[in-house]
Amino acid sequence: MFLRRALREHPDFAQGLRDTWPQVPGVAAWGLMTGVAMVKSGMSVVEALAMAMLVFAGSSQLAAIPLLVAGAPMWIILATGFCVNLRFVVFSLHLRPYLMHLPLWERLVHGYLTADMSYVLFTRRFPHPSADPAQRIAQEAYLAGNCGLNWFSWVIASVVGVALTNAIPTSWGLGFAGILCLVGILCSLASTRLRLVAASVAAVAAVLTYALPLKLNIIAAIAVAVLLCLSLEKLRPDNKKVAT
Amino acid sequence: MSHEPGVTDLWTMVTIVGLACVTVIARCFFFISNRSWNLPHWAQRGLQYAPIAALAAVVLPEVVMTNGHLVATWADARLFGAAAGALGFYWKRDVLITIVVGMAVYLPLHIGLGW
Numbered sequence: 001m002f003l004r005r006a007l008r009e010h011p012d013f014a015q016g017l018r019d020t021w022p023q024v025p026g027v028a029a030w031g032l033m034t035g036v037a038m039v040k041s042g043m044s045v046v047e048a049l050a051m052a053m054l055v056f057a058g059s060s061q062l063a064a065i066p067l068l069v070a071g072a073p074m075w076i077i078l079a080t081g082f083c084v085n086l087r088f089v090v091f092s093l094h095l096r097p098y099l100m101h102l103p104l105w106e107r108l109v110h111g112y113l114t115a116d117m118s119y120v121l122f123t124r125r126f127p128h129p130s131a132d133p134a135q136r137i138a139q140e141a142y143l144a145g146n147c148g149l150n151w152f153s154w155v156i157a158s159v160v161g162v163a164l165t166n167a168i169p170t171s172w173g174l175g176f177a178g179i180l181c182l183v184g185i186l187c188s189l190a191s192t193r194l195r196l197v198a199a200s201v202a203a204v205a206a207v208l209t210y211a212l213p214l215k216l217n218i219i220a221a222i223a224v225a226v227l228l229c230l231s232l233e234k235l236r237p238d239n240k241k242v243a244t
Numbered sequence: 245m246s247h248e249p250g251v252t253d254l255w256t257m258v259t260i261v262g263l264a265c266v267t268v269i270a271r272c273f274f275f276i277s278n279r280s281w282n283l284p285h286w287a288q289r290g291l292q293y294a295p296i297a298a299l300a301a302v303v304l305p306e307v308v309m310t311n312g313h314l315v316a317t318w319a320d321a322r323l324f325g326a327a328a329g330a331l332g333f334y335w336k337r338d339v340l341i342t343i344v345v346g347m348a349v350y351l352p353l354h355i356g357l358g359w
Contacts, residue, residue: 022340029343042249047256054264059302064263069247074259081263085270087298092274094291099275111272120295173354176322177343179306180329180350182299184342187333189296202297203304210305210312221301222294229293230286 004144012138016145019125023117026181027150028157033175034058035161036168042069045162052158056151057115058178060084063215084215087222091119097129098122098139110140113147115154120185121146194229201225321359325350 007013031052038048043065055061060081067077092111099107114122126139161168168174190196202225209217247256269276307326308315315323329346333339353359 022338025340026343042247043256044250044252046252047260050257051260051263054260055267056264057267060263060267064259068256068259071247074255074262077259078262078266081266082270085266087294088267088270089273090291090294090298092270092272093287096275100278104276104278107275108268108272111275112268114271116299120299123295171355173321173350176325176350176354177347179303179322180325180343180346181339182303183326183329183346184333184339186296186299186303187330187342188337188339189299192292195293195296198293198297199300203300206301206305207308207314210309217305218298218301222297225297225300226290226293230289233289 007137007141007144010137010141012142013145015125016121016142016147017149019121020117020146020149023121023181023185024149024153026177026184027117027153029174029176030058030178030181031154031157032161032164032168033170033178034061035158035163036165036170037062037175038065039162039165040170041065048162049159052162053155055081056112056154057081057085057088058154059215080215083219086219087116088119090222094123095119098126101136102140110143110147113151114143115147115150117181117185118143118147118150120189124188194232197232198225198229201228319357319359321350321353321357324353324359 035048035052038051038061039045043051051061051064055064063080063084064077067080091114095111095114099110102110122139122143125142130136130139186199190199202221205224206217206221209220211217212220247253303326307322310320325346328349329342332345333342335341335345
């Protein structure tokens with residue numbers, strides 16, 4: 001994707017970079033603290049670097065670290081990683097019509113690189129998939145710019161975090177910048193009343209079900225919020241137009 | 245067989261590669277196969293709400309919980325940092341402002357006062 005010059009020179013590639021730029025400090029701070037957390041918890045430098053570059057999923061990395069260090073069975077670690085990543089399964093359902101015209105390996109590369117922020121920015125800029133070839137190239141170029149910058153800032157920050165482990169105390173709480181980044185994106189998505197309801201219900205449900213194993217509280221919260229909003233939508237058909 | 249601190253072992257490396265595969269499978273789940281099928285209407289509508297619900301479900305526990313329990317005191321820098329960040333967003337409609345304002349409130353309370 002990034003290797004194709006036509007995409008890099010497309011105006012939407014630059015637009016993808018511009019839209020991602022404000023997220024970079026948050027992603028970088030989060031990557032930095034994840035890098036620090038990996039080494040501080042006992043992983044070797046080689047392992048930490050491999051994890052930052054290959055796994056490329058902050059929340060599943062953070063969930064896997066204590067299990068890895070404790071020597072938990074591999075299937076538990078992989079299952080935990082998958083559960084924490086379940087939201088991406090939902091995203092992939094949404095992204096399918098945008099990517100299906102591409103060959104398999106290009107779909108896999110796009111999918112692999114599309115983390116939370118990239119997904120949100122991409123679907124905000126292109127609310128509907130297009131069948132028009134020019135528009136498809138524009139979408140691909142935007143995704144390449146947006147995911148590329150996100151990946152680079154994550155990996156570079158993680159590597160710096162691994163390198164600086166002993167200089168940055170975890171107690172500074174720089175990782176909070178990653179949460180603030182999510183707060184900003186969350187606010188930008190709260191464009192309708194029902195979405196606000198979805199956010200509030202999911203937030204409360206995630207806290208109430210926090211004791212569930214494998215971070216299943218996230219999945220439970222999404223399910224409750226979505227089901228509730230779909231029911232509310234049926235009661236108030238006028239909302240359908242607003243939400244689309 | 246717990247992990248020896250700072251030592252690279254093969255088992256951990258294999259697990260890391262496995263986690264990378266998990267990332268690919270989760271993120272590509274519904275577009276790995278090119279069999280054609282239609283998304284039911286309710287699922288299409290559900291996609292309107294799933295992303296914001298997922299973000300909210302990840303964010304709130306990180307702001308109001310410590311070690312699996314609700315914070316028992318107001319003297320927690322995360323509460324004020326997150327609130328300030330959200331206000332910052334509605335002030336300028338900009339995610340970077342959210343982070344700057346949020347951290348400007350969070351860091352002095354957290355490092356300075358130890359909240």
